Amino acid sequence: MMRKSRDADHDAKEEQRPLNQWRRSKGGFMASMFIFVLSALDNMGFVANMVSIVLYFYGVMHFDLASSANTLTNFMGSTYLLSLVGGFISDTYLNRFTTCLLFGSLEVLALAMLTVQAASKHLHPEACGKSSCVKGGIAVMFYTSLCLLALGMGGVRGSMTAFGADQFDEKDPTEAKALASFFNWLLLSSTVGAITGVTGVVWVSTQKAWHWGFFIITIASSVGFVTLALGKQFYRIKTPGDSPTLRIAQVIVVSFKNRKLSLPESHGELYEISDKDATAEKIAHTNQMRFLDKAAIIQESSKPQAWKICTVTQVEEVKILTRMLPIVASTIILNTCMAQLQTFSVQQGNVMDLKLGSLTVPAPSIPVIPLVFISVLVPLYELFFVPFARKITNHPSGITQLQRVGVGLVLSAISMAVAGIVEVKRRDQGRKDPSKPISLFWLSFQYGIFGIADMFTLVGLLEFFYRESPASMKSLSTSLTWLSTSLGYFLSTVFVNVINAVTKRITRSKQGWLHGFDLNQNNLNLFYWFLATLSCLNFFNYLYWASRYQYKREDSGPGFKPLGEMPLKRVERKQDCEVSRE
Template structure:
């Protein structure tokens, strides 16, 4: 609506050609409100979809079934493939329509596509396997923390297997681990008559062992996601500066001039080709060697992605150095090297992170954990702004000028490469410390009441 109705946006400067932005008419408060309402609605909708849709799709597979376990890993690969396909359409067709036919038509096509997606989702509802809600994970975590604090003076019984347990969460019972032993206090009955305590439990005073382990799992996973945030910071920088670089480079492809905003299609096309090869060739080959349904462990996959992220920043620094030193325009397709390496890094890390959080979280925390994995992207983009501001202040203005030939972008890329290596080291420490969860068979578990 804002792109279509002139009343909802400021008048164009000099007939649409901005010569002096300071003399252009500013947006009114109402026009600004419409813009920000649209932006935040997009963020709200995308946040909800990206948190819920992967978990819904993964719930259609039974991880306990040996035949369906490999399909779960395939699903996350092809889910990212669908996101990549949509992004390719967005940065090519939609951008072309917007720049040549009008952004009102481009946004209108996008709106119709979303409506079509919602319709397909609704039509398939009766076929979905829906996991019954097990209550709020946030409440269960709070109960564990409060109960552990209240029971801090109680002694943990020996053996620790005698801690309180009953039906688990959604039929899943987690084995006790030795990490964060202070939380085990939440599963220690305070009554001398334990049987009476079991029959009349206050969840804010006594939690199940599975509930305690669920909280431990989330705490163990947090360092993993924190160590992947910087990858998204690098992605934000590539998306920002690559567009600026593209505007100064040779974008001719025969008689067609590639829009600078369409340069990100290069890594998307690389991922588009990479995912089928990875899923249909590499995963079966690696599965035959490792016996792991996903081919390699989730943490190994994420680690390789972080290595490629550091490599892409180094390549970006080399390409930018060459662009600055050449007297003639440099082909924009040289940016494809850094982008394709980073595309592989993003695919391995993001999909590995989604699958890791979904597989490792408890049965009652799948959607929450998948949503948390998506927070890595959000925090990475916020951190990006902080990094640029700090670097500008400490370096005396490496990135302050709008003229790309006057800034020290190549130095900035080398800095990001170095920080990525440091971040990789932090990740390796966190990954080596992490303990994968173990699930017990519900039928084989007996409650021990001393």
């Protein structure tokens, strides 16, 4: 008997050997190199537009200041929000590689349209003195290009990160360490591209011509997606599965239908597919949110049909996503703080001393400061901190993803507090002697601290959502990071409007903290300190949810029985029990 068992194990290993050899020949950092190239080239244009296109709206398309800012924030928020579309499609209908190329083609088309419109003066509106001067065919082309660009860039972000992470097997100890490193190097590659964008591309756009800047971005993005396509033979391409939204809806509907049923004493009596029938990962049962377990209750004469019974794994997928939502919500404030570094901090820099020796730094290039910090710190973190932390914690990433996010939240609060202090110094000098402003590089303190915060939080969230998400929802789950960013941008606009409206009523001067055009007459420092206080409160909220979070565990085998191998027992409804007692 034992000999037969050994022979069976030997045969199974022999059957798995070709598959293991195939997996070793594909994926890994060899495949990731193509993705790093795309990340750098694509992010070069994305960040360049993010920090400078508001000037294009204002100077070329003749929006006023408020409309220019709103158009930018709406565009950025929509781009990050549309990453959910890319994530959904790559999880359900197309594989992540195809999804990335599809949305990439839309992005390149939109950039080409922007280039043509910027280069053709007859496609520019005439100045009219109103909040927006674009109309007719000019407006159609302008807004069509922005919508396509938001859809293309969002779709790429919703699929590219998960596609890169697919090149590593998180179940393999060696590749699990490599997966943690992948997210760090992905951040570094996108940062290098962003540095090029906010320096070289911004300089070309603002000092030479806007259409040349858009043209460079178009060519760079095209080269990036061609590079991605050339690496196809090296990729591990996973096929999409069932619709994640349908799987979620099934659990909610069936658990509601079974709300009056009593849960069995042992969770082993809940329905789960057998190991031999399983084609995807099975997730172990957890005791949180037990009401959802009712979707897996086996009733008399039950058959395993959709919308009538769900597996334990399917129920646990919904539990995982539900546990993730408070984590997502806890990072929105951090992204609201980040929005200030792209708006008010840039305006601060514009009225400071922009001289760096004989060189004048363009105001839109100010965000290069945190990018330089990140480009230096990521290699130091990966090469020195992570190996040291691994020896202490035995965790593949050095520290857990939620610990990493927590560090970022603390640093973001410190960054806003420092920003308020720097603003006081800048404003006092501006009121005392406007001809001698303080140096731009005083902003390096708040930018540098937030750069470190972003390095911890962004990578921590991407890795957390990828590792914890169910196999059928990897892209959609990692898109939750960009959803948080999107909501942070929109919340920034709400805060600015609300703070201005409230402070205008309660201050003696009857002027809002952020009124008018003169920063020297504003109280921007108080707004920064408001965000710092809110960030501290948000950190304690995050600690509560992070401490309660239960990490995903895969089902290791026995405990659940498939429907066909389990004796069916009648599950009584609560109302039936009450009748029998009478």
